[in-house]
Amino acid sequence: xxxxxxxxxxxxxxxxxxxxxxxxxxxxxxxxxxxxxxxxxxxxxxxxxxxxxxxxxxxxxxxxxxxxxxxxxxxxxxxxxxxxxxxxxxxxxxxxxxxxxxxxxxxxxxxxxxxxxxxxxxxxxxxxxxxxxxxxxxxxxxxxxxxxxxxxxxxxxxxxxxxxxxxxxxxxxxxxxxxxxxxxxxxxxxxxxxxxxxxxxxxxxxxxxxxxxxxxxxxxxxx
Ligand SMILES: O=C(O)CCC(=O)C(=O)O
Ligand SMILES: [Fe+2]
Numbered sequence: 001x002x003x004x005x006x007x008x009x010x011x012x013x014x015x016x017x018x019x020x021x022x023x024x025x026x027x028x029x030x031x032x033x034x035x036x037x038x039x040x041x042x043x044x045x046x047x048x049x050x051x052x053x054x055x056x057x058x059x060x061x062x063x064x065x066x067x068x069x070x071x072x073x074x075x076x077x078x079x080x081x082x083x084x085x086x087x088x089x090x091x092x093x094x095x096x097x098x099x100x101x102x103x104x105x106x107x108x109x110x111x112x113x114x115x116x117x118x119x120x121x122x123x124x125x126x127x128x129x130x131x132x133x134x135x136x137x138x139x140x141x142x143x144x145x146x147x148x149x150x151x152x153x154x155x156x157x158x159x160x161x162x163x164x165x166x167x168x169x170x171x172x173x174x175x176x177x178x179x180x181x182x183x184x185x186x187x188x189x190x191x192x193x194x195x196x197x198x199x200x201x202x203x204x205x206x207x208x209x210x211x212x213x214x215x216x217x218x219x220x221x222x223x
Contacts, residue, residue: 122199167197
């Protein structure tokens with residue numbers, strides 16, 4: 001195994017440093033005051049029109065019920081989730097803007113995912129980085145390698161609940177329409193950051209919509 005037992009860790013360290021430098025020059029980007037994890041937010045990253053359009057795309061895919069039987073999904077994550085139209089102009093614009101802000105390369109990223117949480121739905125605590133000792137790692141290693149940064153945009157305000165909580169550090173983000181949340185899944189040395197454990201808390205009232213982009217160390221292709 002390369003990188004002292006942590007696959008892709010030199011690339012992760014390099015990418016982390018590049019993005020950190022770039023974000024520090026962006027006045028709209030604020031870092032949460034927490035040393036243990038690099039978590040950033042940008043308010044009003046997307047306007048209402050773009051948010052509403054993305055919500056329409058997510059709903060359109062979520063509608064044909066029977067195709068996706070949410071009742072059969074494991075309880076770990078009860079939201080609806082899917083790739084959204086990669087050819088859509090707004091999707092492409094959002095992807096380009098995330099890349100421009102962070103300096104990350106779209107080639108090394110998964111296609112934008114749309115997620116919808118209805119009342120009571122949630123995503124239990126987890127890491128976005130891959131467990132490289134798990135069976136799935138062989139597949140992920142070949143289709144882009146380890147995840148580097150996560151970029152997520154909240155598409156609406158939620159009446160109650162639905163916060164993104166970093167469960168091991170005091171960071172809790174309430175959904176706010178158009179705001180971008182960004183974090184580095186690795187430590188500065190490129191090893192997986194255990195402080196990035198996070199959860200999407202249950203929506204208590206209303207519906208929550210987000211789009212998420214995960215970046216990788218290498219060019220990504222559909223597994
Ligand atoms: O919806 C959220 O607040 C977090 C979602 C998340 O952590 C994920 O999709 O990996
Ligand atoms: Fe996550």
